Amino acid sequence: MKRRFLHQFWQLFRGYWTSEEKWKGCGLLALVIAFNLGSVYFLVRINSWYNDFYNAIQQYAEGQFWPLIGEFTALAFLYIILAVYAIYLRQMLQIKWRTWLTNRFLARWTRGEVYYRLQILRSDTDNPDQRISEDINQFVTLALTLLFGLIKQLATLAAFSVVLWNLSGTFRVPVGSHAFVVCGYMFWFSLIYSMAGTGIAHLVGRKLIGLNFEQQRFEADFRFNMMRVRENAENIAFYRGEQVERVGFSERFAKVIGNFWQLMRQTKLLNFYVNGYGQIALIVPLILAAPQYFAGTMALGGLLQTVSAFGRVQDALSYFVSSYDTIAQLIAVIRRLVGFMDHMAEAEAHEEKIVWKEAGEALALEDVSVTLPDGRTLLAHVTFSLARGARLLITGASGCGKSTLLRLLAGIWPYGMGRVVRPAESRVLFLPQRPYLPLGSLRRALYYPLAASGTEARLKTALETVGLAALVPRLDVIDDWSRILSLGEQQRLAFARVLLVAPDFVFLDEATSALDEPREEELYALLRRKLPAMGMVSVGHRSTLRAVHDEELMLEGEGKWKVCPIRS
Template sequence: MAAVSKYLTAKNSSIASAVLFALYLLKRRRNANKSSGKRGSSELAANHDKDGKKEKAAVDWVFFSRIYRILKIMVPRTVCKESGYLLLIAVMLVARTYCDVWMIQNGTMIESAIIGRTTKDFKKYLFNFITAMPLISLVNNFLKLGLNELKLRFRVRLTKHLYDEYLKGYTYYKMGNLDNRIANADQLLTQDVERFCNSVVDLYSNLSKPLLDIGLYIYKLTSAIGAQGPASMMAYLIFSGLILTRLRRPIGKMTVAEQRYEGEYRYVNSRLITNSEEIAFYNGNAREKQTIHATFYKLVDHLHNFIIFRFSMGFVDSIIAKYLATVVGYLVVSRPFLNHSHPRHQTSSHSELLEDYYQSGRMLLRMSQALGRIVLAGREMTRLAGFTARITELMKVLNELNSGRYERTMVSQHDRESETSEKITLVPGSGQIINTDRLIKFDRVPLATPNGDILIKNLSFEVKSGTNVLICGPNGCGKSSLFRVLGELWPLFGGHLTKPDRGKLFYVPQRPYMTLGTLRDQVIYPDTWEDQKRKGIADKVLKEYLDNVQLGHILDREGSWDIVQDWMDVLSGGEKQRMAMARLFYHKPQFAILDECTSAVSVDVEDYIYSHCRKVGISLFTVSHRKSLWKHHEYYLHMDGRGNYDFKVITAETVEFGS
């Protein structure tokens, strides 16, 4: 009997009640947060007031409706791989529960045979255990297989859905440039999606198995010690679960804040890597270190507060969900044995009492553990609510961006001095885009930035295919804004814009983008090799494009179109600009926008490039300060930066004016 009591004491894991102490501790914790944690809270409020709605992450009906919408994405049909893995996990959980019950019964018989010195029974039940080991091991590992595969399948489904929305049209551009509700989308699409999927599957397992255990052990214990014991444990589960769920509510909000701070910290580090050369020229390492440290310690302060909160909650969890369970367990299991008038054990021998107590105690222990896991699963559910809120917010913003709705928090023009912010919703659609081949026409189009700054109130001009236009003016006058409106990156606030389809416009920036991949990929981007073959363009034609821009030596040097290099580093600035022009020749659009794209190219090569564009029928919109380019254009569009513009034919006088 003493050995059994010692075993139960060593394995105590269940639910117990310390409500007054828990409420007292929570009150102390909140008072401490209001005083010592005031700085971290004020920073959070100051920097992220606009995220107030995002941070509401609690286990309520909103949470369940959110996760239901996401689950419909991850399990799209009744019959699919995901539902198959869900069924496999459920079957394995049932099998594991029955294995546990069998292990309790068989283990009790082995120990009873040892105590009773029955060699025959000992060998029998020990042999049963040995023969059952492979099956039990197979069940456990099939369960792990199902959980890991389900996590991966959920991640694949959710990631594919989010990237389909994120890379639909120009949504990826709009999220970072027109809408500022989502910061660090890269973290949401990668790290947060993974954590969300892992948390969902773990919660499914951590709730399903204990529920099965509770149902089975209640049935077994009711026949062994009566219905009052299991009923008391269930009542305790409900009561303590409500208390702990209420105490854990801040975890969801703190999880959202943690992920946001992690994203900000990653962002400042990625900025340092991306702009390392410019920062090095400025000797800006000290300033960048200050920025990184400020962001890092903001994260550290929050994580410290989170650790303290989890320490406090861990203490409460241990009291409620662990140690007092020993008391509850002893009270429940001892009643039939200490009550001498109980009919079950009036005629039982000492050995029968010991065997019955040992088996009932083990089942009650397993039931207590199952109850404890359900109560403690509330902590993971609260954390899941934080991830769910972030994923839902991302899905909402993606859906609105794809529907043409943007939100941007900015300083209004009349309140800039007082730095009070207002939210302005950009609603495109007041202007009309008309798709027509070989014509670009602006008809009373206001040129405005997403911040609401009006650059030109009414812009009107017309360019037909075969006509080249030079764009000139001071910095900030609207040259880049014009191209963004023309490329449909920015919304149209009014008027009529007549232009070809997106695929018939091509943009060549001053710093061309070199994609990851082969030398061929650099010329045909964004096409793939399959697209090239479908268009019927041979590799020798690509070689001609490289020769046209004096880059044929690169193919000779690398030896193959399929060589893979880090082309951003391998190619010089001038080579990258010429590669971008070879890319232009490959696509042969109706119109091309050249934004200082030959600034690192010699004049003779530049002259050939512009002549070749005219030869193959590519009409150009050029931004350049080189006087030598005026002869390749028929019109110029001059913006003065004060809201005025001129669109005129280029003559000898205008060439002189442009210089």
């Protein structure tokens, strides 16, 4: 499992660095690394300055004071420039990497109806929108922060280990009649101290990984519940369902707070340890260097330089201790993204058993069986054809597979087997019970999924024909039209869309359920009159629909079906 996780992480991480943008990314990466190494160089110079400056202070060398202050000012100025631009360029790299990764995830999520298959598979991929928008941003930010932090600390360790080794001198450990001489003893103490500290930090903080993962999930569920209320505000208001919704909010928010309390308690333990670990590291170098200072073999400047060097080495060796919380967050984010990738792969890997062929002038099903994702059969061995201009009505009891068959005919239901023949380059349009109206102008909503390219006269005629002439002056108004228009108005707008798109075949899934019967009959007659060559497949329960269709496909349950002509 861990090997697979590491493999997925590597695939997630390496994609950008082997992509078509790799040279830009690697160039920025090299610059940031160079700036970080440069800042480490100036830290070493400032560390040496401590020795000269405090020795001058101890010796009351006033003539050296102001030149040393000037030297420090120059070193500090150059260090600040490098540090600021290192962060700026890192953020620039972060934008480019996030943009590339987001585009790849969006392309994969929207390709081949993966976003739809994830829903019908009922996978545990919760809130894919959050994973693409927030988790990718966190992954890139945390990965770069830790990567450059690690590189800087390694450079710091390499530079200051030499300084600390040279400043430490030797330490004699008497054992009986012999004495062992330890060279660079302060460096070895720092190494042992930090290794022990890292191991203890992992024991104390490892629960944070799972808690961070759960916190992100609970926060997303809470936000999604509020979004659902906003999208269904009118229905909830009709039902007076505010109290029930508040209970739902409270339940989800309780999970957010409950998990956060656990996160707080675990973080408190880790902070106790990290702060205690850091405070002990401040006093230890003074204790270790004190014998040399009081023996007169080390000046004040050397003492302070040693303390500074020990602190830098200790910080570098303790990088994983101080960054443990950040590492835990990164692991939680990686798990969410890897899980999302796994579920997308599962949706992509579905073996398509329905053979699609472009031929002839009719839409035909040849020995087609329709199944559910779990393999259960809804319809068995369906065979019929729909010529251009023909009207087919699909009827049957609820749950027998009417809408699912319609989805298969529209080409979005992949679960089944058999052969579907469709005329070459034919266009199809699907009208669900609640039409989809994208955010934007009414003009865009009318032409969806095509680009808005019709003339004003054509748009005006289409709206007037379906009884929506009042909307003509508002064609370029940008708003949430699914909230503004009633369901009946939305269904009439969908019929106007059919007139504008003029598909070869249209599939209507109870697309007139919110309309009265005279209006329903009028709209069906309108399609027959305006688009006589268009094939039509409808799902509905009203008996009045029989009068506007030529044949009826009756689904009888348990996979059985039959096709009957409708007598006028």
